[in-house]
Amino acid sequence: MKRSNEPIFWSLFGAGGMLAALIGPALVFITGIAVPFGLIFKPDTMSYAHMLAFSQNWLGKIFVLAVIALFLWHAAHRIHIVLHDFGVHAVTLVRVLCYGGAFVGTVIAAYTLLKL
Amino acid sequence: MSARRPYVRSMDGWWKRDAYFISYMAREVTAVFVALYAIVLLFGVVRLSQGEAAFNGWLQYLTTPWMKVFHLIVLAVFCYHTWSWFNIMPKTMPIIFFGGKRLQPGTITGTGLVASVVACLAVLLIVRGMS
Incomplete structure (x- = not known):
């Protein structure tokens, strides 16, 4: 019997979903609302110098990569299933586009972070 | 002989039929x-x-208005x-199983929600401390 690759994708989906559920609202609030609106945090919270220092630190790199990559894999898995539910039956194409997109995003994020 | 044309029931709007299906779709579409x-x-x-x-x-x-509106929607989602x-x-x-009893669904959901409130507050405090 051919072994299913489903557990790999499901684990990435689960990890991304858990990370998003635990800290997603806080991240969106900080990067998308508080800092752009100038609330709560100091104006230079997301300055070039701060973000560069954060992303040059190994823990920072791992954190940023984990957030971007796992969110993408989580979303890819769900979107792939929801398209099926909407009656899109081009299974292989949908899989290639969804998981391929997440893969490309992960590679770009990893490569960029390593270079910093 | 012509090719068979079997009846295939349309899938259009199937998820709008039932409140449970709508909540399922709402949950899945958050992924976008x-x-x-x-x-x-x-x-x-x-x-x-x-x-x-x-x-x-x-x-x-x-800081552009569109991105601010976008992030407000993203936060809600x-x-x-x-x-x-x-x-x-x-x-x-x-x-x-916990002490011979099955862990109740309400306990699992409640624990998760509390964990997320704690984790979000921790992230906010850490970022505030770092800046």
């Missing part, structure tokens, strides 16, 4: 916003690698994701 937010962050990382001017351009872009994620967790995780 999770992906969009990850893409915004990915752009930020790429711009960061291109130097200060490029990164400041990205920061400036975040992420909160819904958190709620729905722990709401279905009793069904998605293996059954756990």
Whole structure:
């Protein structure tokens, strides 16, 4: 019997979903609302110098990569299933586009972070 | 002989028939916003690698009215994701027995939600402390 690759994708989906559920609202609030609106945090919270220092630190790199990559894999898995539910039956194409997109995003994020 | 043309029931709008299906769709469609937010962050990382001017351009872009509205929607969707994620967790995780009794669905959901409030507050405090 051919072994299913489903557990790999499901684990990435689960990890991304858990990370998003635990800290997603806080991240969106900080990067998308508080800092752009100038609330709560100091104006230079997301300055070039701060973000560069954060992303040059190994823990920072791992954190940023984990957030971007796992969110993408989580979303890819769900979107792939929801398209099926909407009656899109081009299974292989949908899989290639969804998981391929997440893969490309992960590679770009990893490569960029390593270079910093 | 002509080719068979079997009846295939249309799938159009099947999920609008039932409140349960609508909540299922709402839960699954949050993924689109999770992906969009990850893409915004990915752009930020790429711009960061291109130097200060490029990164400041990205920061400036975040302050445009459209991006502010977008992030308000994303925040609402992420909160819904958190709620729905722990709401279905009793069904998605293996059954756990605790002291001979099955861990109740309400306990699992409640623990998850409390964990997320604590984790979010921790992230906010850490970022406030770092800046």
